[in-house]
Amino acid sequence: MQKRACFDFEIEFSNGGGIQGHGFRLDIPGDDIDDESLAAYVIRDMRLLMVGKAHILNKRIIQEPHKRSTSQASREACAGNSPVFVDLSHSISSGMVTVEGLPAPMICDHLSRVASRSLYGAGTEFQINRLEMVGNTGTYIDVPFHRYADGYDLAGLSLDRVADVPGITVKALGATDRAIDWHHFVPYECRGRAVLVHTGWDQHWGSERYFDGHPYLTEKAATYLRDQGTLMVGIDSLNIDNTAGSERPVHSVLLAAGIPIIEHMTRLEDLPPENFRLHAAPPKVVGMGTFPVRVHATLR
Known part of the structure; x- marks a missing residue:
């Protein structure tokens, strides 16, 4: 399980003013992190300028998946020269419901393989399907x-x-x-x-x-x-x-x-x-x- 730091912080700017954060969470690469490194992460991540002082308070380390972790697909892409494809769509099947109140799609034969044999030469057959659905189906x-x-x-x-x-x-x-x-x-x-x-x-x-x-x-x-x-x-x-x-x-x-x-x-x-x-x-x-x-x- 990956680790994250959960903490409060107070940052003072050298030209006046400051910001505070409560219950802030940040991905960390190992099992722990010191306050100075954590403050540096916050300053860098938020792109803060003119920071005078940074205080880390109430720090605790929790087990939680990283929000910015590299996906398996990303790792595969980095490992090779060929592009990695990630399918982001749901499959459409006959009778499935995408939105309640809208009709489910119906997928059936328009011309079956068996019926097509009488239209073509020996050993040649085709399947032609019929699909009835509303536009709001699947992804x-x-x-x-x-x-x-x-x-x-x-x-x-x-x-x-x-x-x-x-x-x-x-x-x-x-x-x-x-x-x-x-x-x-x-x-x-x-x-x-x-x-x-x-x-x-x-x-x-x-x-x-x-x-x-x-x-x-x-x-x-x-x-x-x-x-x-x-x-x-x-x-x-x-x-x-x-x-x-x-x-x-x-x-x-x-x-x-x-x-x-x-x-x-x-x-x-x-x-x-x-x-x-x-x-x-x-x-x-x-x-x-x-x-x-x-x-x-x-x-x-």
């Missing part, structure tokens, strides 16, 4: 037409927003509040990137628990991401909005700005905080605003 992407009648549809989606896009993973795993506010995104460079929010809610996929009490973004978080120039936003949760009411402010803000949304992602724990490329191009369908997508990341 899917929302584009502005989903929310706005004059927004671009799947056919109007520019590939530079969803193909080979630099990505970052924002860790919201273990947060005590379901609402993920704008402060979570401040430490990250969001401009020109796909921002993926890792909540860990995908562990409930396929169970009744998945539909109740999921994490979501606040409207202020959506506004911050929009104003920072984010290209795309994804989450491994039931919905990027709070579904307790009828309003959908996050969808409204992001899609009004032309920023696609991906919901029901999975395996975000296998991604590093940054240095990966995201791919999430859906079929080029006219008149649709949402559709399943085989979203995946490449690591080198």
Whole structure:
């Protein structure tokens, strides 16, 4: 089990003023860390200038997984020259439920292999399937037409927003509040990137628990991401909005700005905080605003 330091701190600036932190947690490389090294971590991590004095208080070492640990996929990418692919999508199967109240997909034969034998030469057969489903099935992407009648549809989606896009993973795993506010995104460079929010809610996929009490973004978080120039936003949760009411402010803000949304992602724990490329191009369908997508990341 990895170790983290849990502590309070007081920092005084040489030009006046100061800041305090309570219950702060920080990944440490070994089993313990001295106060001076811990203070240096805080100053470096927060990029603080003009520090006069730094005091570490109430320090204790706890066993807890690192929030910035390198994933297995990242280690594999570093070990070889070939890219490592991380599939971030759920599989779609006949009868599965993605969102309560929406019909499950139906997958059946249009032309079975047996029936096809009468149409082709000896030893030649094909399978042609029929799929009936709503766009909101499995891991899917929302584009502005989903929310706005004059927004671009799947056919109007520019590939530079969803193909080979630099990505970052924002860790919201273990947060005590379901609402993920704008402060979570401040430490990250969001401009020109796909921002993926890792909540860990995908562990409930396929169970009744998945539909109740999921994490979501606040409207202020959506506004911050929009104003920072984010290209795309994804989450491994039931919905990027709070579904307790009828309003959908996050969808409204992001899609009004032309920023696609991906919901029901999975395996975000296998991604590093940054240095990966995201791919999430859906079929080029006219008149649709949402559709399943085989979203995946490449690591080198």
